Amino acid sequence: MSEKIKIVNDKKLDCKIISFTNFNCKLNSGSNLNELKIAYKTYGELNKKKDNAILICHALTGDQYVSDINPISKKIGWWSRMVGPNKPIDTNKFFVICSNSLGGCSGTTGPKEIDPDTNKIFGATFPSITIQDIVKVQNYLIDALNIEKLFAVIGGSMGAMQVLQWTIDYPEKVLNAIHIAGALKHSAQNIAFHEVGRQAIMNDESWLKGNYSEKKIIPERGLAIARMIAHITYLSEDGMHRKFGRRLQSRDIISFGFDADFQIESYLRHQGRSFVERFDANSYLYLTRAMDYFDLSDIFSKSVEFSSVSNQHINYLIISFTSDWLFPTNENKEIVKILSYFTRNVSFTEIDTDKGHDSFLLEEPELDYTIQGFLKSNYEKVDPNE
């Protein structure tokens, strides 16, 4: 059977959905996905030379709604302060693509979707996926859009992992790579936090071994706890202290009970509750696992040194944050070290902030300034008339 590609506009999801039939996509785990769909958004216009495309890779709980209004949450897109007209990633100039990652839950093939073989929701029968699989599927999309070279691939956290994977698997298609708050490998401590989150979900009696969708229920409590734990790792001690301190929530004295006395408790409970409304518990299991399996510590240096397709043209920009203890500066610098050893075009900066790992999503003028300048000046090298 021949390969087939179809693109439709999904009104409800307010994005495009591209479906790949008979693509026989082989995953790292050995499983195959014969049919795939990718939900994606684009912003700005692809120019005639097709040299202004930027792919943005979202983080663990992100989605394709990088800018404008997210139709599901009705909130503004997760990186709308970075992406848009006259923003640091300027959609007047660049054609920005962001796709929901494989295994996600905003329209791309994942555990929440129907398995075409059985006509039932995948649930826990969804095959295990890796960051490499996620990137492989993104590459299908880029090919289908007839884009030969991406001017830049950009991502933070899990998105940064994808950026590195792009430079290894498809170096010839990447001109600039912006890697924010990531690492060559997921650390033991990070795996540990993910495991606690997964245990919370899988020990929720509503999880039903992943088949909760059939019963039209969700493992709310487990997923909320998973989010609460994860959210702590996205902040920093100083940031938390500055924002909440020991301040009490809607009360003057402590309750001598287990209500949310403290503002930080109330905040985390709110984060947990609102997460349940927008994210699928199984997707959380699959994507945290994909991050855990990420380890380029052996391959990366070899790929930089021996890449059959040269990666010498790639301008790498590595950015870390002083208070990020999930993907700390020293782990980001490991990448810089390898690239420096092989004299590749690498830039690195550490931004001083107390906002922790989440800094890349928040108001950080120095981050905006660096990304904007890096893109602008490197685009002038490609297209001097711009």
Place this chain on the structure above:
Amino acid sequence: MNKIESIRKDWGLIESLIDKDSKILDIGCGEGGLIKKLEKNIKAKTYGIELNPELARKAISSGLSVIQGNAERDLHQYSNQSFDYVILSQTLQAMVNPRKVLFELLRIGGKAIVSFPNFGHWKIRMQLLLTGRMPVTEGLPYAWYDTPNIHFFTIKDFEELCSKSKIIIEKRIGLSSKGNQFRIKSGSNLFTNEAIFLLSYQKYEPIKIKSKNKNFLKNTALAN
């Protein structure tokens, strides 16, 4: 001559010491003014390291490959002879271990260009002699307790370290306090405000040793 003019003067000289199409690392590159100029004027392929985060980000934003980092801690990440030239401008005297840094320059680069303020200038000598206090000059404007310059040395001191360390001085250029440029020779120590040295290691011809026994270690020996 103020500090900025002095650095600019330095740049022109440094450029004149470099061959076209070279690969260059500028340590302490600031916002990248020198390497930008070298890219434009002599088609150099450039890299930079800068300690100050704001300056490093300025350089990155102008499209240069610059790493926010520390010359004393981060040079080890470069492999041997990665660059044709490594530039260390007006910084050696601020290093905790200047000798180690100097050796690192020549490990990662074929040639090193080092510029430094000469503490042997007559005005500095006079100040110490006449006032009995640590000299403060236009080029070295800091009081002793808040100066970044922690290792003062003169042209003679530097030359001695080079000869002890088998480092060849290929060129030496001096700048007077008025900004005049001249070749450093004996006696220049007194009149040189700022010195620029082009350095390399002695290149030895490889010695060919003939040996009948080509396998120094057999696999069996390794397995044990």
